[in-house]
Amino acid sequence: MARAVLLNPGPVTLSARVRAALTAGDWCHREPEFAALVRDLNAGLAAVYEPLAQDYEAVTFAGSGSAAVEGMLGAFAPDDGATLVVANGVYGERMARMLSALGKPHHVAAHDWLAAPVTAQIAAWLDREPGITHIAMIHHETTTGRLNDVAAVGRLCRARGVTLLLDAVSSFGAEAIEGADWNLGALAGTANKCLHGVPGLSFVLGRRNLWRGPAPRPRSVYLDLRAYHAAEHGDGFAPFTLPVQVAFALREALAEFDAGGGWRARHAAFRQRARFVHRVLTAHGVSTLLPVDEYSVVLWSYRLPAGRSYQHLHDGLKADGFVIYAGQGRLAADIFRVAHMGDITGDDLARLEAALGRLLA
Secondary structure (H helix, E strand, O other): OOOOEEOOOOOOOOOHHHHHHOOOOOOOOOOHHHHHHHHHHHHHHHOOOHHHOOOEEEEEEEOOHHHHHHHHHHHHOOOOOEEEEEEOOHHHHHHHHHHHHHOOOEEEEEOOOOOOOOHHHHHHHHHHOOOEEEEEEEOEEOOOOEEOOHHHHHHHHHHHOOEEEEEOOOOOOOOOOOOHHHOEEEEEEEOOOOOOOOOOEEEEEEEHHHHOOOOOOOOOOOOOHHHHHHHHOOOOOOOOOOOHHHHHHHHHHHHHHHHOOHHHHHHHHHHHHHHHHHHHHHHOOOOEOOOHHHEOOOEEEEEOOOOOOHHHHHHHHHHOOEEOEEOOHHHOOOEEEEEOOOOOOHHHHHHHHHHHHHHHO
């Protein structure tokens, strides 16, 4: 039986090295060796990007990427100002729902899902609403695969003295991220996407002075990230139980990530896979949803070919060992998505090309 290869946007196909780390042992999460591991993980996460290494500190906790985003907004979105959410997909709209649930003042700069955020429109929001002190934005909007131009918005944030809160769940470890140049206050990420870890641990990196500065009133007990920060950067023990074996896997994934050349090498590998899949699909008349130069390297979206349903394509590929991803919301009937993360070999890509050839002939 052919090995399963996940082409969905997380979890990913694990390397043998990371999978083996899950069997490293049984540790109590209240023992000093695990506290040391948590401190090492936080230091390793902060060191993934050179511009963040000196001025940002991480906290790690149990939960999905969405938990990280909600925790970040709870910890850093203001009560005495307002947050402008830049939304052009499911995940931007979800940030707005989170702020509503948290009772945080906010506005939504809504864009069509197929449109890139327009920096001039965002600047106009800041002109109209002088109470906006923060901008919350998705880096890689997985709804379509678009890589939003966070650099342009970040420069605007820096010029206006507005703090950027970034959902980097699907970009951390594979796309460029800046700190001071974007006036980045905090970002949210997860272990099981571009870092190639296991689902169950997520993290937030925040600027050091913001972790230690005045804090909004906590809206959650479990997702009070300032409590995590005080604990993990104190004695190393998280306030609540962390998944020990998942932490082993993240430690190994970060070691593998560093040994492989870091985020730039991962970016290059994903870009090569994206171009390969695009070449194969284009040869069979399948077109992208967005212009090619607007995608992240992490995931691309494609229009379903005429007469082919997503279920037909999904089930046929799954029979050959590959799992793709459906569209969301109003795009569900029209597109499919292919991610490029995980332990994917040249042999896997050759098998994928053959499987697509059989399905799309």
